[in-house]
Amino acid sequence: MAKQLQVFVLVALSLALTCTATTYVVGDNSGWDISTDLDSWTKGKRFVVGDVLLFQFSSSNSLEEVTKENFNNCNTTNVLKSYTNGNTTVTLSKPGPRYFISGNKLYCLGGMKLQVNVEDNNQEYSPAGAPLPADASDQGGDALPRSSTKSNVPISNGVVHGGWHTLVSVCLGFMATVLIWVVQI
Helix, strand or coil: CHHHHHHHHHHHHHHHHHCCCCEEECCHHHCCCCCCCHHHHHCCCCEECCCEEEEECCCCCCEEEECHHHHHHCCCCCCCEEECCCEEEEECCCCEEEEEEECCHHHHHCCCEEEEEEECCCCCCCCCCCCCCCCHHHHCCCCCCCCCCCCCCCCECCCCCCCHHHHHHHHHHHHHHHHHHHHHC
């Protein structure tokens, strides 16, 4: 019985080490707004498959996901997806560049657009719940997120997704448990 518990703990740890995702509030305290320096906001952030972008904006604004060409030209007429509800989450479901612009062409031309490069999540992970690699001086002197819903740090680092390695870990854990059970019989 103790060996089964050890195997279970090892499987649980392997899952915790490989299944993390982060939710980012786009623009931090400013949100999705014409006054936000979105180019600076992306600096130092690593976006991976499974991460979530949370766009917060007023009902007088909108968000459009577009192609690279439409991003460069601020073309708001031929969009891939349009969001108008003000609190929009976009899951980064595949690797590669993603392009977002304001639905107001003048705002887009003024810099209200965001490009994120999404990396494959089959790379090395940090454990779920591990301290975030943020500079404490950027957060008012402490490493904890501020109480505001818009924070300078990601708002979530919980178990959200996995990959083929998660399936392999679960299968190996199951096979080890069965093997131990068979040996004990």
